[in-house]
Amino acid sequence: MNDLSFDIAVIGGGASGLMAALAAHRKSPALKIGVLERLPRVGKKLMATGNGRCNLTNINASPADYHGDVAFMESAMRRFPPRAVMARFEEYGVYPVVEDGGRVYPMSGQASSVVDALRLSLAERGIPEICEFEAAALERAGKTWRVRAKDGREARAGRVIVATGGLTVPSLGGSASGYRLLEALGHRATPRLPALVQLKTDPAAVRALKGVRYDGRIDILVDGRPVRGETGEVLFTEYGLSGIAVMQLSRVASTALARRNPPPVSARLHILPLPEEEARALLLSRRATLAARPLENFLTGLVNKRLGQTLVKRACPLPLATPVAEMTDGQLSSLAALLTGWTLPVTGTQGFEQAQVTAGGVRTADFDPDTMESRLVPGLYVTGELYDIDGDCGGFNLQWAWASAMAAGEAAAIANGELRRG
Numbered sequence: 047m048n049d050l051s052f053d054i055a056v057i058g059g060g061a062s063g064l065m066a067a068l069a070a071h072r073k074s075p076a077l078k079i080g081v082l083e084r085l086p087r088v089g090k091k092l093m094a095t096g097n098g099r100c101n102l103t104n105i106n107a108s109p110a111d112y113h114g115d116v117a118f119m120e121s122a123m124r125r126f127p128p129r130a131v132m133a134r135f136e137e138y139g140v141y142p143v144v145e146d147g148g149r150v151y152p153m154s155g156q157a158s159s160v161v162d163a164l165r166l167s168l169a170e171r172g173i174p175e176i177c178e179f180e181a182a183a184l185e186r187a188g189k190t191w192r193v194r195a196k197d198g199r200e201a202r203a204g205r206v207i208v209a210t211g212g213l214t215v216p217s218l219g220g221s222a223s224g225y226r227l228l229e230a231l232g233h234r235a236t237p238r239l240p241a242l243v244q245l246k247t248d249p250a251a252v253r254a255l256k257g258v259r260y261d262g263r264i265d266i267l268v269d270g271r272p273v274r275g276e277t278g279e280v281l282f283t284e285y286g287l288s289g290i291a292v293m294q295l296s297r298v299a300s301t302a303l304a305r306r307n308p309p310p311v312s313a314r315l316h317i318l319p320l321p322e323e324e325a326r327a328l329l330l331s332r333r334a335t336l337a338a339r340p341l342e343n344f345l346t347g348l349v350n351k352r353l354g355q356t357l358v359k360r361a362c363p364l365p366l367a368t369p370v371a372e373m374t375d376g377q378l379s380s381l382a383a384l385l386t387g388w389t390l391p392v393t394g395t396q397g398f399e400q401a402q403v404t405a406g407g408v409r410t411a412d413f414d415p416d417t418m419e420s421r422l423v424p425g426l427y428v429t430g431e432l433y434d435i436d437g438d439c440g441g442f443n444l445q446w447a448w449a450s451a452m453a454a455g456e457a458a459a460i461a462n463g464e465l466r467r468g
């Protein structure tokens with residue numbers, strides 16, 4: 047495509063960029079709209095969402111599911127709540143199905159079908175995808191925006207929607223270029239940290255447990271005080287902890303560890319869902335009834351075998367072949383404490399390559415929450431993960447991507463009409 051002149055140019059062909067282009071067209075079908083994408087294909091990250099199933103939105107989404115400048119979201123989320131997003135997807139051919147916890151997936155069970163449906167909808171409306179166009183500079187000359195690509199090409203538009211997303215998973219589109227484009231225009235951003243990401247601990251403590259999982263509670267302690275807890279799957283890895291419950295907690299850990307003088311951060315694992323005293327009573331009774339068993343099988347049948355052996359070794363220095371009866375009361379108490387609150391130091395988180403969302407981002411105070419338009423440079427709109435807003439696991443990040451895109455797309459289309467009349 048040679049003519050890169052548009053009424054509205056959308057920079058970034060991810061979740062919010064594709065939806066913003068469609069929302070602008072829906073409001074004003076006569077407008078010339080184009081999507082500029084850095085990668086050879088649009089929607090790469092979207093294809094990987096929800097383990098390949100795309101957790102589109104969550105019907106229970108509320109401010110409690112988000113972090114950062116949550117107040118900024120109120121207007122767009124009120125006008126484009128999960129049910130409105132689901133209805134919009136039906137228009138594009140995607141039939142949404144509500145599952146446990148209000149999570150919404152396409153009936154096809156395929157994230158690729160969501161990308162296909164958005165792409166087909168763009169094509170049906172004559173909205174081109176211009177791929178391998180990496181926006182490197184953005185400037186306004188009079189009423190026209192110029193978007194210069196890294197390879198020297200130039201697109202022009204009356205309005206520009208920046209939808210370049212956050213820093214996560216560079217191979218799927220994660221990039222800092224959106225922050226740079228906006229900072230060059232006077233916008234500021236808060237520090238960015240990986241969130242919805244795995245935690246690192248002392249590898250020596252967990253290496254033998256790689257692949258073991260338990261379903262239960264985990265708390266994050268900052269300076270010895272619990273700050274957030276989650277119940278769900280916890281998975282041991284060779285470097286630390288993963289699983290949905292861990293990912294949900296990662297934000298509080300990465301925020302605390304990013305402080306100038308970071309306090310000690312730890313994860314407390316509740317492997318047995320019992321108070322410590324009850325766990326101790328249970329172990330006393332097992333010691334009596336299973337007295338002749340070797341220690342290596344003391345917890346077999348109660349918790350995962352490898353996990354049980356690891357905890358027995360930590361609580362009791364005896365060889366694992368020793369009969370259970372030889373465990374002292376003190377060692378048994380230590381084991382009960384580990385089973386109900388094994389505390390591991392959190393030394394860091396995995397990086398942006400592994401994270402699902404970026405915490406921190408472009409300051410919302412410089413944008414109009416009704417339209418997503420910049421208060422500093424009129425005609426410039428921002429959507430999605432670029433903002434200082436991030437959600438928990440469960441479809442919340444995409445819900446924000448869609449809602450902010452619908453608000454920006456509509457507003458840009460309306461304003462473009464006014465520009466033409468004016």
Ligand SMILES: Cc1cc2nc3c(=O)[nH]c(=O)nc-3n(C[C@H](O)[C@H](O)[C@H](O)COP(=O)(O)OP(=O)(O)OC[C@H]3O[C@@H](n4cnc5c(N)ncnc54)[C@H](O)[C@@H]3O)c2cc1C
Binds near residue numbers: 094212219440447
């Ligand atoms: C593995 C994984 C699984 C996830 N699963 C879920 C889930 O199931 N549910 C959920 O709600 N959220 C999920 N998320 C988070 C969700 O995908 C993102 O929050 C969402 O995609 C953000 O949308 P966006 O439009 O802001 O950015 P993106 O979808 O990241 O799109 C940004 C686009 O801009 C392009 N771009 C970047 N810079 C430039 C440039 N200079 N010029 C042109 N184009 C550029 C990128 O290549 C990319 O295509 C997941 C994230 C990951 C990494």
